[in-house]
Amino acid sequence: MTNTSQDRILEVKTLWHYYGNTPALRGIDLEARRGEFVTLLGPSGSGKSTLLRILAGLELPTDVNVMTLDGQDVSNIPANRRNVSTVFQHYGLFPHLNVRENVEYGLRARKVPAADRRERALKMLEQVQLSDFAERPIARLSGGQKQRVAIARSLVLEPVILLLDEPLGALDEKLRIDMQVELLELQRRLEMTFIYVTHSQEEALTMSDRILLMNDGDIVQTGTPEDMFDRPNSRFSASFMGVENLFDAKVVAVSDAGLTVEVNGASIEGVWTGASLPSVGETICCGFRSERVQIADDSTTSMNSLEGKLTSHIYKGKYLDLTYQTALGPIRMRSWQSHAAPTETARIAWHKDQTILCPKS
Amino acid sequence: MFRPPTHVAPASYMSFVLIWGLVALLPTAGLLLWSTLTMENFQIVWEPSLQAYRDVLSSGRWQVTIRTLEIAAIVTLIEILLAVPFALWLAKGTKSAGVRTVSLALLTIPFFLSLSSRTIVWRGVLGLNGPINAALLQLGIIQEPLDWLLFSQFSVILGLIGPYFPTMVFPLYLAFMLIDDEVLAASKDLGASPAFTFWNVIVPLGLPGLGAGIVFTFVPMIGDPVVPELLGGGNVVVLSASVQSLLRILNYTVASALSVLMLVILVAMISLVAAITARFAKGGL
Known part of the structure; x- marks a missing residue:
């Protein structure tokens, strides 16, 4: 894939973020291409989740030179007006709504008419094989099903980038491996850009097109899984x-x-x-x-x-x-x-x- | 460890039911019985009759009941409007545990003083020669001191706001604390404005707290004799005073009838609140 400006869906240059006087991110440079699976890998406290929250717009960066999403400047755009969507670590599903209502939520916030949003929600649930569970309360789903509802809820909004914050962390070993494959197939099928946060090198190696290894608020190495595995540079x-x-x-x-x-x-x-x-x-x-x-x-x-x-x-x-x-x-x-x-x-x-x-x- | 009641030995929960029956239900049953009797020459006549209920409705005591409910409803509504933003800020707005602890402590400290001594202060503040009237006169906003500030429905409502604020805040605070931060972040992430999140996530998930807050605020206020007496000054007669005056003249059957009517109204209201809470909490708005 060539790296033309049209291909580049996300570009961030010299991003700094502080909590009080403590820098959480130190001059991050980052870019992602259309359809790329990018993983932010690092130990806890390395700043990878903070970076993801900033990309989502849930936090605004203290200072950034360039932050463009699909060619548009988003450095001051909050999450509710930014065309990215996040799959949270514990899914963040609405416990008082059923599966379909959860998927419809974002469309409802955008004032999509009821019949239209219902149709889109059901179509998306079909894509994640949850059609039979549309009217089921969230409390009666398994971990893997909750995960898929969270993904459907994000994807129904057709975001330009899907952000995933350690989405497999709460699942057990066997399910985690199945979900890795499932997520990867979904990403290939949709040809959507995924930015994935994890602390598991095994997950990163399995799924990514490119890995960004973070430590102490900085990206210390970038490369393909093969690069990262065979040629660590520090x-x-x-x-x-x-x-x-x-x-x-x-x-x-x-x-x-x-x-x-x-x-x-x-x-x-x-x-x-x-x-x-x-x-x-x-x-x-x-x-x-x-x-x-x-x-x-x-x-x-x-x-x-x-x-x-x-x-x-x-x-x-x-x-x-x-x-x-x-x-x-x-x-x-x-x-x-x-x-x-x-x-x-x-x-x-x-x-x-x-x-x-x-x-x- | 918590065991569901079905796993507890029948003897233990039957003894609980028995004690509960004795201390709470038996007096209520007695009340019900007395309200269906009549009195002659301060003697109970053991003959079923609805005379006591007719007396409640024909005397001014029915208006007293309505006024009491009205005052309690107004104060409860004011408490909701004040407590929801405060509890939301306390549970989700402030990140500092210190601020939270101090705020919660400040809510409980007034309870160290008796309700009477806390309430009596308002007399000085709202009186004809009090600082409010003095300030308004000084600024030339009014020519005569305002006489409706004290010994009026206004002063009773104002006096009730303070004592019944914590009972609304605490259940709301607990309900808001239980809302996962990730759920709120997800709402924002999915494109919801703060108002949309408030009505579609915070309110439905906070409803159990709101229901509990209404019950804990509204119900005790109905029976509160202190504030209306001290700040109503005889102009605002409420239910508790009415029942007390009935007992003073030894009219037990009418007092019982009034209490039974009140009980029916309260049970109906609580059921309504519970039903609404259950419905909205399940289906969203």
């Missing part, structure tokens, strides 16, 4: 994206092919994921995923390898989590042969191009 990103083995490293040599670093006396080679290359002697961060670590079968030069001594193993059903004590320190390894007895000492190895080297902050 220690925070790596740790948040679930890189289990993280060490401080000192740069020994810099070349076009890669970097050589020294971690606790051991020499490691890897790929630089940061912006500008570091200089020799600088302290950086070295990380690799436990599922990329394996028992060395032969000495290939494309791998880093170390002698290790098994210190713990935990059975997790589908896999085994092993910890080897090495010259580097303890290294976590995920073994998919969960029923094989691990050996006490082994030479463990992992690919150099799967070794992430990034700035410490």
Whole structure:
């Protein structure tokens, strides 16, 4: 998809937001294309929900240079006059109205005639497979059904962007995975822009076209799920994206092919994921995923390898989590042969191009 | 842990029903019985009769009942108009727990003083030589002191507003507190103006509180003898005074009949409020 101005449905430049004197958002730049699934990922307190509330218009930003929605300036437009709609974490359904009346609510606020809004509400309920529940009170719905009512209630207004604030957080594990697929199919079918807030990296990786990783009121990394998973560009990103083995490293040599670093006396080679290359002697961060670590079968030069001594193993059903004590320190390894007895000492190895080297902050 | 009444041993709830019957229902039944008897020479005549009810309607006591209901209704309406914005602000407007606690405390502190001593203050304020008349005279707005400020229906209504404000605020406050913030945010997000949200979300969800507030405000006000006596000065006779005067002349049967009529009116009104609350809370406006 090309990034022409027509494609760009949302654009935000240097957005600052304060609670009292505390900055909650620090100069955020953000854009979304038509039909894109964008995820705001981050730990609690990172500002992702605040950002979403500002995009919804439920809060007006303290200061922003540009905030346009579908080409129109919305920096001072409150939520009730902004053409976006939010699916809330606990759905925010009206408990005194039934399913159909909930879906009709926004149309009623827009003074759509009764017959017309009824028809549109029922059509939307059909889309989310809730036709049989139209007259049912909200209290008698399951979690997943409430979720779908909330989505229908937003979509019936035909917003240009649908905002979703951790909408799967209140559901149980099994339902959450089903709903991920359902949401994704809905988004593809409607070709609508979704902006999705979550703290779950797994949810973000499954659903997104693009992930914006937030920390402490700022967007620290942007990329496709593959980028975020394989090439985190800071220690925070790596740790948040679930890189289990993280060490401080000192740069020994810099070349076009890669970097050589020294971690606790051991020499490691890897790929630089940061912006500008570091200089020799600088302290950086070295990380690799436990599922990329394996028992060395032969000495290939494309791998880093170390002698290790098994210190713990935990059975997790589908896999085994092993910890080897090495010259580097303890290294976590995920073994998919969960029923094989691990050996006490082994030479463990992992690919150099799967070794992430990034700035410490 | 809460157990539904059906899971409680019959002995425990039957004893409750028994005690309730003795302390509350038995006197009421007695009242009903007495109202259907007559009195001769201060003696009860054990013979069924509707004479007491005829006496209530033929004497001026019926007008007293109507006036009492009218005053209570006006004050209740004023309380609703004052308490709804206040309770809404307290429950949803202020984010500070401190402000909330202080406001709630300020609502209860006046109850430390007796109702009489709180009410008597109005006499000085509203009297012919009081500060209000003095200020109006000084400003040249009036030439003569206003005599309807005190010992009038006006002063009784004014005096009742204060004591019965908290009884309206508290149930409303609790009902508004129970409205999820996300529901209000969703209403705004779906394009509703503040007025639309008020009438379509806050009012229907606050109705149980409003119903309770009306019952707790209106009903005790009907029986309140203090404020009308102190601020009505004999010009505003209300039901409680009427019943008291009947008891003073030992006319028990008419006093009972008046009380029974009042009870019927109140039960009818409470049922009406409950029915409206249930209907609106379910269906929206």
